[in-house]
Amino acid sequence: MHEIICPHCDKAFKIDEAGYADILKQVRDSDFEQQLHARLELAEKEKLNAVQLAKSEVGGEMQKAAAAKDTEIQALKAQLEAGEVTKKLAVTEALGEIEKKKDALLSELEQIKRDKQAASELADARFAKALQETTATKDKEIQDLKAKLDTTVIEQKVAITGAVSAIEKERDELKSGLKQVALEKQLAEKSLQDKYETQLKDRDDAIERLRDMKARLSTKMVGETLEQHCDTEFNRIRATAFPRAYFEKDNDARSGSKGDYIFRDTDDTGTEIVSIMFEMKNEIDTTATKKKNEDFLKELDKDRTEKGCEYAVLVSLLEPDSELYNSGIVDVFHRYPRMYIVRPQFFLPIITLLRNAAMKSLEYKKELALVKEQSVDITNFENDLDTFKTAFAKNYDLASKKFQTAIDEIDKSITHLQKTKDALLGTDRNLRLANDKAQDVTIKKLTRRNPTMAAKFDELDN
Numbered sequence: 001m002h003e004i005i006c007p008h009c010d011k012a013f014k015i016d017e018a019g020y021a022d023i024l025k026q027v028r029d030s031d032f033e034q035q036l037h038a039r040l041e042l043a044e045k046e047k048l049n050a051v052q053l054a055k056s057e058v059g060g061e062m063q064k065a066a067a068a069k070d071t072e073i074q075a076l077k078a079q080l081e082a083g084e085v086t087k088k089l090a091v092t093e094a095l096g097e098i099e100k101k102k103d104a105l106l107s108e109l110e111q112i113k114r115d116k117q118a119a120s121e122l123a124d125a126r127f128a129k130a131l132q133e134t135t136a137t138k139d140k141e142i143q144d145l146k147a148k149l150d151t152t153v154i155e156q157k158v159a160i161t162g163a164v165s166a167i168e169k170e171r172d173e174l175k176s177g178l179k180q181v182a183l184e185k186q187l188a189e190k191s192l193q194d195k196y197e198t199q200l201k202d203r204d205d206a207i208e209r210l211r212d213m214k215a216r217l218s219t220k221m222v223g224e225t226l227e228q229h230c231d232t233e234f235n236r237i238r239a240t241a242f243p244r245a246y247f248e249k250d251n252d253a254r255s256g257s258k259g260d261y262i263f264r265d266t267d268d269t270g271t272e273i274v275s276i277m278f279e280m281k282n283e284i285d286t287t288a289t290k291k292k293n294e295d296f297l298k299e300l301d302k303d304r305t306e307k308g309c310e311y312a313v314l315v316s317l318l319e320p321d322s323e324l325y326n327s328g329i330v331d332v333f334h335r336y337p338r339m340y341i342v343r344p345q346f347f348l349p350i351i352t353l354l355r356n357a358a359m360k361s362l363e364y365k366k367e368l369a370l371v372k373e374q375s376v377d378i379t380n381f382e383n384d385l386d387t388f389k390t391a392f393a394k395n396y397d398l399a400s401k402k403f404q405t406a407i408d409e410i411d412k413s414i415t416h417l418q419k420t421k422d423a424l425l426g427t428d429r430n431l432r433l434a435n436d437k438a439q440d441v442t443i444k445k446l447t448r449r450n451p452t453m454a455a456k457f458d459e460l461d462n
Contacts, residue, residue: 037229047200050203225282226282227260230280234247237348247262250277259277259307261280262275262276262309274358275311276313276351276354277304278314278315279296279312281315293319296314300336300339311339311340312338313339313342315343328342328346329346
């Protein structure tokens with residue numbers, strides 16, 4: 001036997017081993033479910049945070065690297081383009097100068113030929129020798145000019161070739177630098193990708209282990225885990241956000257069904273602000289028959305109506321791949337009035353939204369409550385008056401019946417007394433007659449037909 005002390009009344013009571021083990025199992029299962037749910041949520045949040053962080057870091061680093069590389073590429077391209085332009089300008093200038101010198105030399109050569117021809121035609125014999133000497137001199141000058149021109153052309157070609165080689169070398173260096181930068185960028189991206197893929201794989205493994213552990217739970221335990229989550233989340237902010245709110249499990253199953261939780265909030269005067277019927281639905285990933293949210297809406301609307309709640313909310317983890325339900329708060333007013341379907345993360349926001357919306361109509365509710373209260377007072381007065389009339393009429397009927405009974409009894413008594421009076425009068429008449437008869441009795445009459453007695457009286461007289 002184990003002795004357990006109640007934390008509320010400080011009374012001690014004893015239970016056997018089986019009961020003690022059952023209580024321990026309940027406490028252990030509850031703690032295990034809470035820890036498991038908390039770890040699942042923490043792992044999921046860490047995974048999402050890690051993915052977002054990895055994406056943001058990779059994106060930021062890639063953007064920075066891309067921006068730096070783009071800057072380098074733009075600078076290299078600008079340098080390359082500037083080198084190409086410089087090369088073209090140098091070649092153009094060199095070719096222009098060569099063409100100018102070439103044109104000048106050709107022009108001078110043509111002039112000399114024309115002078116020679118004119119001199120040969122017009123000069124006479126005495127100038128032939130001088131002309132030949134002049135021609136030889138000019139030919140020599142032409143040969144010298146041609147040699148100088150060839151030398152200049154060669155020098156220009158060498159200079160242009162050197163400039164082109166330098167520009168091509170610089171261009172090759174820039175291309176090599178670009179390839180090196182691209183390779184470094186690919187290596188950095190691959191390193192970051194491998195790093196975060198490893199982290200994501202570790203977190204996926206941890207989540208998979210928790211899911212395997214969750215799959216071993218029964219469907220009822222999974223549903224209760226969602227209920228405990230909602231209950232914990234609400235109680236965490238109850239004191240600050242909803243100090244006068246009622247949020248308890250619905251244990252009234254007199255109508256054959258019940259919801260999971262009922263939320264009611266009132267103001268300082270006790271006027272109800274808003275009331276919500278909650279239903280929590282969840283299932284394990286390995287469940288063979290998958291339920292849909294539509295399967296529970298009709299029963300939820302029935303529970304809302306029977307328990308007098310203004311709104312109905314289905315907190316559901318069913319249909320996890322539905323974009324409609326994953327988008328946030330979904331109203332199903334087209335199917336059932338004042339009904340919403342939300343994911344667990346929107347459990348507190350839907351309460352806050354509905355309560356804030358109801359606060360705007362609180363004044364109207366107060367006026368309606370006052371009218372109802374007045375109506376109730378009038379109804380109560382009318383009911384009290386009807387009750388008084390009914391009781392008075394009942395008492396009157398009873399008094400009338402008693403009065404009539406008394407009259408009847410009096411009549412009966414009068415009849416009985418009359419009979420008694422008649423009997424007494426008859427007795428008086430009989431007594432009077434008897435007295436008269438007694439007064440009329442004489443010894444003579446008594447002994448008239450009794451000789452013996454007459455003789456006796458005679459003897460007495462004698």
